[in-house]
Amino acid sequence: MPERTPYIAANWKMHKSVAEAGQFVDALLPQIAATQSDVVICPPFTALTAVVERRYGTAVKVAAQNMHEEDSGAFTGEVSAPMLVELDVEAVVLGHSERRQFFGETDEALARKVPAALAAGLEPILCIGESEEARDAEQTEGILERQLQADLVDVDGARLSEVVIAYEPIWAIGTGRTATPEQAQETIAFIRDMLRERGAPAEDVRILYGGSVKPANAAELMAQPDIDGALVGGASLDAADFAAIVKAAG
Numbered sequence: 001m002p003e004r005t006p007y008i009a010a011n012w013k014m015h016k017s018v019a020e021a022g023q024f025v026d027a028l029l030p031q032i033a034a035t036q037s038d039v040v041i042c043p044p045f046t047a048l049t050a051v052v053e054r055r056y057g058t059a060v061k062v063a064a065q066n067m068h069e070e071d072s073g074a075f076t077g078e079v080s081a082p083m084l085v086e087l088d089v090e091a092v093v094l095g096h097s098e099r100r101q102f103f104g105e106t107d108e109a110l111a112r113k114v115p116a117a118l119a120a121g122l123e124p125i126l127c128i129g130e131s132e133e134a135r136d137a138e139q140t141e142g143i144l145e146r147q148l149q150a151d152l153v154d155v156d157g158a159r160l161s162e163v164v165i166a167y168e169p170i171w172a173i174g175t176g177r178t179a180t181p182e183q184a185q186e187t188i189a190f191i192r193d194m195l196r197e198r199g200a201p202a203e204d205v206r207i208l209y210g211g212s213v214k215p216a217n218a219a220e221l222m223a224q225p226d227i228d229g230a231l232v233g234g235a236s237l238d239a240a241d242f243a244a245i246v247k248a249a250g
């Protein structure tokens with residue numbers, strides 16, 4: 001099986017001022033100097049540059065938390081992929097469940113955002129996940145299949161290895177209730193099978209788990225054969241906690 005480089009991303013959501021972002025990066029970098037993993041920080045738009053400037057010369061990459069699918073236009077309040085690239089941002093989180101739930105992010109928009117990110121040279125981190133009701137009703141696989149099909153409809157199979165997938169069960173986000181390593185492994189293996197059917201070099205695609213990842217559970221989750229890393233919310237706000245999760249990836 002090909003070695004996939006572990007990928008650990010800090011999703012700060014709407015947290016941290018410019019000053020706080022700078023302090024975090026200064027505290028984090030010495031703690032993760034030895035890592036061989038991809039470490040990605042996703043600050044709010046306002047703190048992107050503060051993180052970009054501090055991470056030059058390190059292995060840390062910077063991702064935005066959203067973008068618009070058009071390059072420019074009359075879309076008040078939006079930011080485009082070329083604007084992020086101009087700031088030396090390298091990746092973008094797309095389809096986070098909070099954007100789907102609170103801001104009307106649709107699969108139709110994501111079907112345009114993923115190729116727009118790739119075209120601009122940004123690495124998309126596409127989030128998919130099921131609700132608690134869907135899991136209880138045993139509809140998880142159908143929901144994930146629909147999301148993946150719809151969001152990746154215009155991405156060539158060969159380019160799918162450039163997309164990072166984050167499996168984030170909605171019932172595990174910010175709730176303290178983590179999927180068990182077995183649940184997460186089983187679901188992520190299913191996602192890999194779907195990507196294979198879709199013509200992707202599925203063994204090369206990084207698939208992350210997200211939802212209440214903490215220093216105490218990160219190693220066990222990431223030891224699973226198909227779990228290639230983590231998208232971390234709450235525990236990514238503290239540099240020591242996030243560094244411990246990065247180290248847990250090996």
Ligand code: PGA
Nearest residue numbers: 173174211212232233234
């Ligand atoms: P959490 O958030 O780690 O706070 O559960 C994860 C996410 O929303 O990406």
